[in-house]
Amino acid sequence: MKTRTRFAPSPTGYMHIGNLRTALYEYLIAKASGGDFILRIEDTDQKRYVEGAVDIIYNTLKTVGIRWDEGPDVGGDFGPYVQSERKDLYAPYAHKLVELGGAHYCFCGEREEQVDEEGNEIICKFEDPCKKIPLEEAKKRIAAGEPYVIRQTINKTGKSKYEDKVYGLIEIDYDELDEGVLLKSDGFPTYNFANVIDDHLMGITHVVRGNEYLPSTPKYNLMYDTFGWQRPVYVHLPPVMKDAQHKLSKRNGDASFQDLVAKGYLPEAIINYIALLGWNPGTEEEIFSIAELAKIFSVERLNKSPAIFDIVKLTWMNGMYIRALPAERFHQLAQPYYKDVPAFVDQEALSRTLQPRIETLTQISEQIDFIVALPAFQAELYANKKMKTDAAVARANLPAIREVLAGQIEWNNDALFAALKALAEKLGVKNGQILYPARIALSGKETTPGGATEIAVILGREETLRRLDAAIAALN
RNA sequence: GGUCCCAUCGUCUAGCGGCCUAGGACACCGCCCUCUCACGGCGGUAACGCGAGUUCGAGUCUCGCUGGGAUCACCA
Secondary structure, three states, X not given: OOOEEEEOOOOOOOOEHHHHHHHHHHHHHHXXXXXXXXXXXXXXXXXXXXXXXXXXXXXXXHHHOOOOOEEOOOEOOOOOOXXXXXXXXXXXXXXXXXXXXXXXEEOOOOOOOOEOOOOOEOOOOOOOHHHHOOHHHHHHHHHOOOOOEEEEOOOOOOEEEEEEOOOEEEEEEHHHOOOOEEEOOOXXXXXXXXXXXXXXXXXXXXXXXXXXXXHHHHHHXXXXXXXXXXXXXXXXXXXXXXXOOOEXXXXXXXXXXXXXXXXXXXXXXXXXXXXXXXXXXXXXXXXXXXXXXXXXXXXXXXXOOOEEOOHHHHHHHHHHHHHHOOHHHHHHHHHHHHOOOOOOOOHHHHHHHHHHHOOOOOHHHHHOHHHHOOOOOOHHHHOEOOOOEOHHHHHHHHHHHHHHHHOOOOOOHHHHHHHHHHHHHHHOOOHHHHHHHHHXXXXXXXXXXXXXXXXXXXXXXXXXXXXXXXXXXXXX
């Protein structure tokens, strides 16, 4: 049978990293076996619906290269793919489940929080008194217009067992299960119910989701069993953590995919990194495109312990991706950060020296500040022990440097470097005593991306000579 | 609190009884390369939570403890 997985987000805001990773794994599980990946929007809770959230989901999946075979916008044979549009489909199943003895009508109203003498919340498994109401009587009350919900009926004896692909055998006493609401009084199904119905109707073979569902899965199994449907394969995933204690969450404003992109991370790097948060290929390779992942992914290598999201390692990986970019592509991605760059700058040369030196695109801004505007600097900046240079050396050599550069025909790094090296030889000084002062004069900064000659190329001849003149004047 | 789940370097992880004096990657430190910085190359520091047991032999199996997480809604 063809593998079918689904990503079923609720449109309540942006996509956080944990969510994205779940979608990724669902996609990879399907694709690794030539199956289909389905997108379904779970919007049964109108209270939490956030405008625009669906577009964020679409855009995020698209930019990371996750393509869905069926979904709200692309259609498919099992639609509609938005739960609110499937609303009328659930109630008949709920009533059928009542007939089959797997659920019952309940007239209790919303459950109140139970509190003991000391004000502590009493945690107890809910066993609904309404399940004792004879079915005929319940139907009469409903016919009379009394509001009701449909609750799952659970026989509290015995043990539930199921096999999870990552956690293995899970056993839970039926006594632990709550007789939860399946169909709300507004006629909408709860997640618990809609999920089972939709997964079955859409032919989902592998249910992949967070491990917070581990304890409630027996409830779903009960429904599958009562309906006589085949249970899906379960793949429960450990959470992605912010630190040892806390999950990554939207509420805390933890990094979302969009945030990371805005911070200069490449979608490919983000996907590569999060794929490795809880899964590994069993080899020592760690750079993978999503297409490569789709070939080698296997649930067997999924980890069961939580993984902490480490921005530092993501940053390293992003640097790897940036360096691997074709020069033109990098140049293109850098454009937004070149807004304030003066016209005299050779932007392509700038991109060439920047590309191996940054790990996130946003670092471009801080790297190029001295190009945008030469900072004011003190003569002490010329001092460098290792280069054996100081203000006096600068004062002595800068005019000769200026002269050489002014006479330079070919304005590229190799030519400039050769010319200045020749000057050092001619003057009988170390290369550093020429190049270091030149770099300081051109940049006004102790450290810069690239050396004196690279900077000269970026600045162009005129600006280079202008900055040299200014530096010479300042030293006298 | 009941129940369920988890537990190897700071972090991501390899390890499915002997190949482990525990391997890789990030980070960190040192050296090399070098016109500063970065890239790149080389090397180093650093972990099996604790205690019993099983076994000739345990990071690997079992139990207990400890620590952490999850779950117990007309939210998903």
